[in-house]
Amino acid sequence: MPTMFEKIWNGHRVLEREDGQTLLYVDRHLLHDGTAPAFEMLRKRGVKLRAPERAFATPDHYMPTDTRRIDEIANPELREMVASLTRNAAAEGFTLFGLDDARQGIVHVVGPEQGISQPGMLIVCGDSHTSTHGALGALAFGIGMTEVAHVLATQCLWQRKPRAMRITLDGALAPGVTAKDMILHIIAHIGTAGATGHVIEYAGSAVRALSIEARLTLCNMSIEAGARAGMVAPDNTTFAYLAGRHYAPTDWDRAVEGWRALCSDADAVFDTEVALDAGAIAPTVTWGTSPQEAVAVDGIVPDPAAAPDAARRAEMTAMLDYMDLRAGQPVAGIALNRVFIGSCTNGRLEDLRAAAAIAQGRRVADGVRAWVVPGSAPVKRAAEEEGLHQIFLDAGFQWREAGCSMCLGTNGEIGAPGERIAATSNRNFRGRQGPGVRTHLMSPAMAAAAAITGRITDIRTL
Amino acid sequence: MDRFAPVRSVAVPFARDNIDTDQILPARFLHLPRDADHGACLFRDLRWRADGSEDPDFPLNRAPWRDVRIALGGRNFACGSSRENAVWAMHGHGFRAVIAPSFGDIFAQNGLKNGLLPVRLPEATVAAMIARAEADPSAELTVDLQAQHVIDADGIAHPFEIDPFARRCLLDGIDELAFTLSHHEDIAAFENRIGRDNQ
Ligand code: SF4
Numbered sequence: 001m002p003t004m005f006e007k008i009w010n011g012h013r014v015l016e017r018e019d020g021q022t023l024l025y026v027d028r029h030l031l032h033d034g035t036a037p038a039f040e041m042l043r044k045r046g047v048k049l050r051a052p053e054r055a056f057a058t059p060d061h062y063m064p065t066d067t068r069r070i071d072e073i074a075n076p077e078l079r080e081m082v083a084s085l086t087r088n089a090a091a092e093g094f095t096l097f098g099l100d101d102a103r104q105g106i107v108h109v110v111g112p113e114q115g116i117s118q119p120g121m122l123i124v125c126g127d128s129h130t131s132t133h134g135a136l137g138a139l140a141f142g143i144g145m146t147e148v149a150h151v152l153a154t155q156c157l158w159q160r161k162p163r164a165m166r167i168t169l170d171g172a173l174a175p176g177v178t179a180k181d182m183i184l185h186i187i188a189h190i191g192t193a194g195a196t197g198h199v200i201e202y203a204g205s206a207v208r209a210l211s212i213e214a215r216l217t218l219c220n221m222s223i224e225a226g227a228r229a230g231m232v233a234p235d236n237t238t239f240a241y242l243a244g245r246h247y248a249p250t251d252w253d254r255a256v257e258g259w260r261a262l263c264s265d266a267d268a269v270f271d272t273e274v275a276l277d278a279g280a281i282a283p284t285v286t287w288g289t290s291p292q293e294a295v296a297v298d299g300i301v302p303d304p305a306a307a308p309d310a311a312r313r314a315e316m317t318a319m320l321d322y323m324d325l326r327a328g329q330p331v332a333g334i335a336l337n338r339v340f341i342g343s344c345t346n347g348r349l350e351d352l353r354a355a356a357a358i359a360q361g362r363r364v365a366d367g368v369r370a371w372v373v374p375g376s377a378p379v380k381r382a383a384e385e386e387g388l389h390q391i392f393l394d395a396g397f398q399w400r401e402a403g404c405s406m407c408l409g410t411n412g413e414i415g416a417p418g419e420r421i422a423a424t425s426n427r428n429f430r431g432r433q434g435p436g437v438r439t440h441l442m443s444p445a446m447a448a449a450a451a452i453t454g455r456i457t458d459i460r461t462l
Numbered sequence: 463m464d465r466f467a468p469v470r471s472v473a474v475p476f477a478r479d480n481i482d483t484d485q486i487l488p489a490r491f492l493h494l495p496r497d498a499d500h501g502a503c504l505f506r507d508l509r510w511r512a513d514g515s516e517d518p519d520f521p522l523n524r525a526p527w528r529d530v531r532i533a534l535g536g537r538n539f540a541c542g543s544s545r546e547n548a549v550w551a552m553h554g555h556g557f558r559a560v561i562a563p564s565f566g567d568i569f570a571q572n573g574l575k576n577g578l579l580p581v582r583l584p585e586a587t588v589a590a591m592i593a594r595a596e597a598d599p600s601a602e603l604t605v606d607l608q609a610q611h612v613i614d615a616d617g618i619a620h621p622f623e624i625d626p627f628a629r630r631c632l633l634d635g636i637d638e639l640a641f642t643l644s645h646h647e648d649i650a651a652f653e654n655r656i657g658r659d660n661q
Contacts (some may be wrong), residue, residue, distance in 0.1 A: 014652045019627040037496045077493050128544035144546035144572035154642045193538040408489050429484040431507050
């Protein structure tokens with residue numbers, strides 16, 4: 001009867017409160033360099049970490065991606081964010097993959113990569129894209145800073161049980177279409193609040209056919225549809241991915257047996273069901289300032305005049321104004337200033353391979369600045385072993401160190417007002433990549449193609 | 463945390479749907495320490511123009527709404543990034559309650575833990591309150607958590623739902639952490655059951 005989500009939820013219940021909230025035990029608490037205020041909260045109360053062995057940290061948000069040296073961070077406030085994580089790890093005794101560690105990277109890339117994130121686990125992190133880890137069959141969600149402090153102190157978190165949603169994607173993806181296009185398509189379909197209050201389980205033959213890296217991309221943007229979490233049932237693809245990773249279970253066979261039992265039962269009932277045809281998905285690009293404002297790359301910028309009501313008309317008009325686009329304008333052909341390939345959405349090895357396949361033997365268009373920022377130090381090393389960095393460098397891309405970089409820009413890496421950026425990250429909000437910057441979200445291959453032509457380009461025609 | 467007292471104030475409308483926390487507090491202020499003046503950064507890029515001048519059209523820059531404790535929002539208010547700093551910025555500016563048809567999940571949770579009450583009311587009710595505020599910016603609302611209702615400018619009470627535990631914490635000014643720490647034996651029992659390291 002139960003869904004996978006319910007099985008994991010039930011396995012982590014410590015207590016129920018009179019109001020129906022549940023105290024859940026947290027298996028893995030991931031930390032990054034934005035977590036300083038939570039440690040401050042604990043210090044003020046004189047409380048120590050309950051289970052430091054369950055906390056794993058890495059600097060990603062504040063570290064510039066042109067250096068690995070903390071003392072080279074020019075802004076003292078940003079430098080302190082990174083430095084304080086190192087100090088807190090030493091004082092509290094949790095594991096840190098610091099800048100001098102070969103495992104450093106974006107927290108949501110590092111967790112799966114090191115085998116820290118596993119099926120059946122309850123994983124939290126003070127970052128909304130924690131939903132990423134659900135790709136391995138975990139229940140993983142983002143929390144606020146006060147909740148981070150609460151988890152550090154108690155290893156537990158109060159939650160009201162979300163509802164269960166299943167999004168089934170059957171069919172085969174067309175050539176040139178990736179997990180990024182799938183999730184942009186889903187969000188465009190159900191809306192940015194379409195999964196509010198739900199945990200999404202992605203199912204169907206198109207999802208089963210995805211690699212773990214692609215499933216991580218899919219689950220990553222669940223929050224952009226309003227969901228608490230996104231997950232994919234673990235299968236042989238999952239087990240093959242985890243086998244041999246540093247933190248993988250030692251009693252492997254028993255672990256796999258337990259993981260197999262996690263899948264939603266055949267008669268499990270979901271509160272909400274959505275079914276989409278994977279074969280109908282085209283390479284997808286956003287035109288507006290919310291991830292739901294996405295269209296097929298061979299489509300046009302929509303017309304506010306066709307909006308169902310005045311409020312939506314005003315919203316769309318404001319977006320077109322900010323984005324400096326015209327209704328009816330073809331999406332392909334919009335000229336760009338910059339390209340950002342990276343982030344916890346699309347900064348893994350497969351993403352870089354897809355981008356390199358497009359970049360190979362071509363040149364970045366004149367006047368376009370294009371960056372490739374690996375999601376982690378291991379991704380960077382693996383890409384270099386395959387020679388991907390040379391392809392990018394030869395084509396005129398910058399090849400940088402691992403971190404969040406232009407996804408959020410808290411490390412100072414932002415665009416200039418008015419610049420238009422093709423980005424493989426997850427948010428195109430106004431000002432997300434710097435005040436006045438215009439962001440178009442797309443897949444790594446599409447971003448690479450945009451760099452080559454200097455325009456949004458349908459890779460199927462490149 | 464202070465005890466949550468009834469709030470009587472003018473109400474400023476942020477009348478768009480899907481206002482994200484990147485707008486409420488831009489990312490470049492995320493490194494500020496907890497006790498910094500987050501209120502000064504609230505809606506930074508919408509309140510001020512690029513040249514540093516105030517945008518007179520932004521509601522917070524209009525006379526009766528400069529000193530305001532209640533916000534009216536559209537659907538899915540404060541979606542997106544989990545940054546608790548967005549709540550700190552609203553609270554720091556003086557807000558104690560936000561009334562909207564729906565909220566970003568994490569923002570609503572964060573609000574309850576920081577003395578910023580998220581009040582869900584039906585869409586038509588919020589729309590009427592926004593229309594009223596725009597027609598008469600000096601119209602006042604009262605948000606009464608004890609009574610669990612909002613009294614509009616015409617004196618009509620609109621009841622709202624809230625998690626009873628969060629309500630008690632807010633009214634008594636206590637935080638959840640103290641409550642959970644008092645249950646450390648239950649947590650220890652759970653840990654023993656699963657094994658201290660269920661790696
Ligand atoms: S890459 Fe972007 S979304 Fe991912 S953790 Fe970093 S800032 Fe957050």
